[in-house]
Amino acid sequence: MNRTARTRAFITCFLLAGCFTAFSARLVHLQVTQHDEYLALARKTHGERQKIHGRRGTITDIRGEPLAQNDPVKTVVVDATLVKDPRSLARVLASSLKLPEAAIFERITREVFSETQKKEVVSPYIVVKREVAQGIADDLASQLAKRKMRGVSFEQSANRIYPNGHMLCHVVGYVNGAGQGVDGVERTMDSYLRSYEGFRNIVIDRKGNEIVPYRGEEHEARHGSNVRLTIDMGLQNIVEQELDAAIKQFRPKGATVILMNPKTGGILALANRPNFNLNVQDGVKSEARLNLAISAQVEPGSTFKPVTVAAVLNEKLVTPDTVFDVDNGFYEWCKLKDDHPSIELTVNDILVRSSNIGAAKLAMRLGDQKFFEYIHRFGFGEQTGVALPGEIKGVIHPPHQWSKISITRMPMGHEVAATPLQIVTAMCVIANGGSLMMPQIVHDITDDGGTVVSAFPPREVRRVVSKRTTEQVRKALIEVVSKKGTARLAQVLGFQVAGKTGTAQKREENGRYSHDKHVCSFVGFLPAEDPAFVALVLIDEAQTKRGQDVGGLVAAPVFSRIGERAARYLGLTPSFEEPEGSVVAKEGKNGGTLRDR
Amino acid sequence: MPDNRRRHANTVPIAKFATCVVVGIFACGAGLGYVWCKNDLYATGTQIKKVEGELVQLRSRNEAARTNIAKLTSTAELDKRHALGWIKLVPITPDRIVVVGSVAKPTGSGELRAVANERKQE
Numbered sequence: 001m002n003r004t005a006r007t008r009a010f011i012t013c014f015l016l017a018g019c020f021t022a023f024s025a026r027l028v029h030l031q032v033t034q035h036d037e038y039l040a041l042a043r044k045t046h047g048e049r050q051k052i053h054g055r056r057g058t059i060t061d062i063r064g065e066p067l068a069q070n071d072p073v074k075t076v077v078v079d080a081t082l083v084k085d086p087r088s089l090a091r092v093l094a095s096s097l098k099l100p101e102a103a104i105f106e107r108i109t110r111e112v113f114s115e116t117q118k119k120e121v122v123s124p125y126i127v128v129k130r131e132v133a134q135g136i137a138d139d140l141a142s143q144l145a146k147r148k149m150r151g152v153s154f155e156q157s158a159n160r161i162y163p164n165g166h167m168l169c170h171v172v173g174y175v176n177g178a179g180q181g182v183d184g185v186e187r188t189m190d191s192y193l194r195s196y197e198g199f200r201n202i203v204i205d206r207k208g209n210e211i212v213p214y215r216g217e218e219h220e221a222r223h224g225s226n227v228r229l230t231i232d233m234g235l236q237n238i239v240e241q242e243l244d245a246a247i248k249q250f251r252p253k254g255a256t257v258i259l260m261n262p263k264t265g266g267i268l269a270l271a272n273r274p275n276f277n278l279n280v281q282d283g284v285k286s287e288a289r290l291n292l293a294i295s296a297q298v299e300p301g302s303t304f305k306p307v308t309v310a311a312v313l314n315e316k317l318v319t320p321d322t323v324f325d326v327d328n329g330f331y332e333w334c335k336l337k338d339d340h341p342s343i344e345l346t347v348n349d350i351l352v353r354s355s356n357i358g359a360a361k362l363a364m365r366l367g368d369q370k371f372f373e374y375i376h377r378f379g380f381g382e383q384t385g386v387a388l389p390g391e392i393k394g395v396i397h398p399p400h401q402w403s404k405i406s407i408t409r410m411p412m413g414h415e416v417a418a419t420p421l422q423i424v425t426a427m428c429v430i431a432n433g434g435s436l437m438m439p440q441i442v443h444d445i446t447d448d449g450g451t452v453v454s455a456f457p458p459r460e461v462r463r464v465v466s467k468r469t470t471e472q473v474r475k476a477l478i479e480v481v482s483k484k485g486t487a488r489l490a491q492v493l494g495f496q497v498a499g500k501t502g503t504a505q506k507r508e509e510n511g512r513y514s515h516d517k518h519v520c521s522f523v524g525f526l527p528a529e530d531p532a533f534v535a536l537v538l539i540d541e542a543q544t545k546r547g548q549d550v551g552g553l554v555a556a557p558v559f560s561r562i563g564e565r566a567a568r569y570l571g572l573t574p575s576f577e578e579p580e581g582s583v584v585a586k587e588g589k590n591g592g593t594l595r596d597r
Numbered sequence: 598m599p600d601n602r603r604r605h606a607n608t609v610p611i612a613k614f615a616t617c618v619v620v621g622i623f624a625c626g627a628g629l630g631y632v633w634c635k636n637d638l639y640a641t642g643t644q645i646k647k648v649e650g651e652l653v654q655l656r657s658r659n660e661a662a663r664t665n666i667a668k669l670t671s672t673a674e675l676d677k678r679h680a681l682g683w684i685k686l687v688p689i690t691p692d693r694i695v696v697v698g699s700v701a702k703p704t705g706s707g708e709l710r711a712v713a714n715e716r717k718q719e
Contacts, residue, residue, distance in 0.1 A: 055660070066667035072657040134661045138654065156657065161664055163671035212642025237672045 044116065046203050047216075053156035054195030055448075057224030059172055059185055061233040062266075062443055067172050068186065070158035074137035075130045080108045080122035082151035082208045089149055096140040097129045104128060131159060150208055162278035167240055168231060169278050170291035171270050171388065171441060183289065185441065188387045189227050192445050192453065196222040223448045230266035230443045235259055235533075238565045239269040246558045247273050250542035256292045256420045257562065258536045262428035262525060264458040265437030267386070268533055294384075294391040297417035298538065301504030302354045302486075302551070303523045304413030304423075306430055309351050310473045311374035312362045314465040320348045320472045326357040334408040336360055351476040352485045354501065360408035368399040368407055375410070377464045378426040379436050380418050386439040387456075394418040413504055414513075424536040427523045429464045430473050431498075431531040436461040474498050478528050481556075490522055490556035492563040494574025498531075499524020499559065501551030506541070517541050522555035526563050532570055535559055 030038060059068035076097065083089055086109050094101035107128070111120040132140075137154050144152055160175050173184015181190035201216030239257045247255060252273075259269040274288040290296065312318050329341025340353050350358030363371050375381065381396030395417040397406070402415075409415045421439055429436050438459040445454040477498035481487045487501045502521040505513040521538040525531035537555040544554065567574075668674060678684050 065672070066663075069664045069667050070660060071664045072660045134657050138658075156653065158660075161668065163664075163667045164673040167673050210642075210646055211639070212646050213638045233672050237676070241676075 041116075046205070048202050048204055048210075050200045050202050050210075051155065052198030052200060052219075052221040053158070054197050054221035055158065055223045056160065056175075056179060056195050057193040057226045057445075059189075059193070059227045059229065061229055061231045061236070063232065063234075064228070065233045066163055067168060067229070067231075067233075069161050069163065071161045072134050072156065072158050073131045074134065075155040075157055076128040076132055076137070076140070077153045077155055078108050078126045078128055079124045079151045079153065079208060080126055081124045083108060083122075084150070088147070089151070092143055092147065092149065093128055093140070093152070096136060096143065097132065099129060130157070164233075165277045165279055166275050167233075168236055168270070169275050170272050170289075170293070171229070171231065171267075172278060173389075174278050174281065183389060184291075185227060185229065185387065187389045189442060189445070192225040193227060195224040198222070225445045225447050225453050227445050228443045230261075230264075230268065230440050231270070232268050234569050235566055236269040236271065238569060239271045239562055242558055242562045242565070243271050243273060245561075246537075246539060246554075250539060250544060250554060252539045252543065253541040254287075254292055254296070255540060256296075256536070256538045257558070258293055258420055258424045259562070259566065260424050260428055260439065260534050262431035262437070262531050262534045264440065265425075265428065266440045266443070266458070270441075291388060291390060292538075293420045294386060294388055295419070297392060297394050297419055298519050298521075298540070299416060299504040299507075300413040300418050300423050301502030301519065301521065302356075302413055303427075303500050303502035303521050303536075304416065304418075305351055305354065305359045305411065306473055306477065306500055307375060307378050307380075307426060308359050308363050308366075308371070308411040309347060309476065310378075310430065310465050310469055311371060312366050313347070313472050314374075314469040315366060315370065317365050318347050318362070320476065321346050324350065324358050324361050326350075326355050326361070329357070331357045331360065331408070334360065334405045336408055348476045348479065351473070351500065352479040352482075354480075354486050356412045359411035363407050363411035368402060371407065371410070372396070372399050374464075375416070377436070377462065378429060379461070380416065380422055380426065384419075384421055384425055384439045385461075386421060387441050391421075392419060394422055413502060420536055420538050423521070423523055423538075424534055427500075427525065427536070428534050430470050430477065431525040431534050432470075433467045434463055434465045434470045436464050474528060477524070481524065486552045487522060487524070487556045489552060490524055490559045490563070492526055492560055492567060495526045495563070495567055495572065496528040496575075497524055497526045497560075497563065498528040499556075501556055503550040503552075518549045520549055520551045520554035522551050522559045524559055524563075526567065527572065527575060529575075532572055533566060535562055535566075537562070 055070055058066055058070070060066055076093070078089070078093075080086070086105055090101050090105035090108060093099065093104050107126055109122065112123055113119070114121045132154075140152075141154065160179070162169075162172060162174070169184075171184055173186035173188075174182055175186050176182050179194075181187035181193065186193065198219045198221035200218040203211045203214040203216070205211055239259060243255055243257050246252075255273040257269070257271050258267065260267050270293055272290075272292040274285070276284040276288040313320070323344050323346055326338060326342050326345050328343050329338040330336070336357050338353075338355050338357050340355070342349075342353065342355065345353060345355055345358050347358075347362065349355070350362065366374070375396055381394055383391050383393050397415070402410075406415055425436065425439055438461050440456050440458070442456050444452050444456060447453050477500055478496060479485050480501070481490045481497040481499050487499055490497055490499055490501075499522055502519070502523070504519045504521070505515070506517040506519060508514050508517075519538065519540050520542055521536065523534070523536040525534040537558045539554050539558070542549045542554045548554075675684065679686055
């Protein structure tokens with residue numbers, strides 16, 4: 001090889017080497033020096049974070065009837081950078097989604113300034129419509145596929161649906177727009193019900209299709225757990241229907257009915273009026289949202305007397321047959337009256353005839369401090385701990401704040417404020433043999449696979465009185481619902497009922513007790529010998545003829561109707577033959593039921 | 598050049614050639630295999646995507662159907678339909694109710710009790 005040829009070869013090799021070196025340097029510059037910058041750009045252009053939808057847990061009653069569920073819906077999103085023919089796409093979207101075509105076209109062609117590209121570009125994320133029903137979304141997707149139109153995606157979401165509308169609205173509660181529980185069990189059990197969205201990092205090609213082999217990090221969605229309540233919708237339906245009938249009859253300001261299992265503390269049914277439709281949140285008045293059973297306080301009236309009698313009997317200061325002088329219906333020094341005047345009454349008869357004077361004398365024998373202690377032991381003045389939001393404690397003043405006559409007023413349920421749930425929980429103490437049970441609304445919580453995540457077994461708060469005491473009070477309460485008691489209209493055909501009426505005067509704004517406005521109530525249980533449920537019927541300001549707005553005439557018949565239907569629903573065997581002359585015996589013989597009254 | 602050496606010098610290097618062919622075929626095969634695998638990977642990915650989409654859609658439809666069933670079988674809806682006469686149910690009248698009367702109290706565990714069902718006379 002001559003010198004010229006060698007020089008040429010050398011120059012060629014040098015140039016080639018120089019070229020390769022330059023390319024290599026450029027590659028190093030791109031891959032190493034500017035690695036992060038270009039990686040970010042590639043991710044931005046081709047990388048996407050795909051959401052994986054998580055379902056909120058459902059709420060069911062004890063038998064599995066759905067009370068809160070999810071209705072799957074889609075959000076239609078357009079990536080305008082992938083749209084080739086916006087006019088045609090707008091037409092298809094408009095016809096499927098029932099939206100004006102011009103508005104859609106304007107939105108998908110509107111240009112916005114891009115910081116990365118430093119120019120006006122169409123948006124890659126335009127929400128065209130939210131809450132599109134599953135069927136419509138499916139139909140739209142198939143139309144787009146048929147026309148080979150790109151740039152439209154469907155994001156999964158869900159609407160919360162309450163199949164029973166008004167029923168049980170204060171217990172179930174509702175969620176806000178962000179899917180967070182705002183009221184009821186939806187709120188208290190939100191941490192269990194809540195779902196967490198998952199995600200998947202994906203890479204898309206220039207047509208917007210996912211390149212599956214390049215899938216990145218993935219986190220599964222966490223579905224919410226399912227909550228099962230202690231509520232039985234069969235009983236709830238009975239309660240709602242009878243409450244509606246009572247509302248129609250008495251047109252009261254408000255009303256509450258609670259059914260509770262005295263042995264477990266499980267709430268079987270709970271209804272308030274006014275109420276509202278859970279599926280229609282707009283325009284609901286604030287008073288309709290109030291759960292009267294736990295957020296309203298009332299003076300319990302005579303339904304408080306069993307507490308007084310049980311306390312005195314438990315302290316063995318008297319026996320059921322101990323006789324008290326009841327001053328022929330007027331107790332002079334504290335200006336206390338009885339509706340049914342008597343000269344003397346036994347402890348039993350004080351309950352049966354609902355004597356205010358007798359109850360006052362019993363409490364006086366017990367003493368301020370002891371009486372106050374028993375009130376607390378029965379659960380008044382403290383939250384019951386039920387898993388519902390907004391529960392109040394009620395008001396029980398300590399003895400040092402009492403007036404001279406407080407000891408005569410409190411035994412008859414005045415000067416104390418309690419929630420309806422506290423009243424029914426206190427009656428459960430008598431019904432179950434002396435234990436204060438914590439009211440339960442949630443039975444258990446299961447995960448998506450059906451495994452129990454959390455259970456809420458019956459919880460005894462404390463032992464309040466002895467079994468013997470409860471037997472003695474129970475006997476007296478059975479007599480209350482007899483011919484000689486104040487609650488004979490609470491009788492249920494075939495069953496022995498025990499209970500107590502209450503008629504509490506309401507306080508006026510000036511602090512005085514009203515003579516026209518009453519809270520009528522009845523709290524009782526059946527069968528008296530082995531109670532399946534305790535029920536409270538409380539009706540606020542019933543519109544009746546003068547003198548007829550009393551617990552025995554307003555609330556007791558409602559209890560009777562609920563009791564009769566509930567006993568039939570629960571399959572309780574009638575085991576009691578009414579004595580001759582009782583209301584149910586007479587009506588039973590005529591072939592009618594208490595419901596006909 | 599001796600005969601024996603000339604014979605050796607003119608022979609075709611079959612072994613070398615065969616090695617080259619084998620290496621070439623292997624390289625081509627590997628290349629084609631890689632491309633085939635890559636294509637298959639993409640095709641499978643597309644299938645996975647499609648099946649995933651179908652699964653999501655079926656789950657959504659299933660949930661929508663369950664919600665619809667819950668709505669239609671809810672106590673409130675059945676009550677409404679009953680009131681409208683859609684469900685041909687008649688409320689139980691008192692004359693159709695059999696009341697178990699005179700129930701004998703059990704005297705011992707496991708003992709059969711005599712009960713009397715009496716229909717009320719109109």
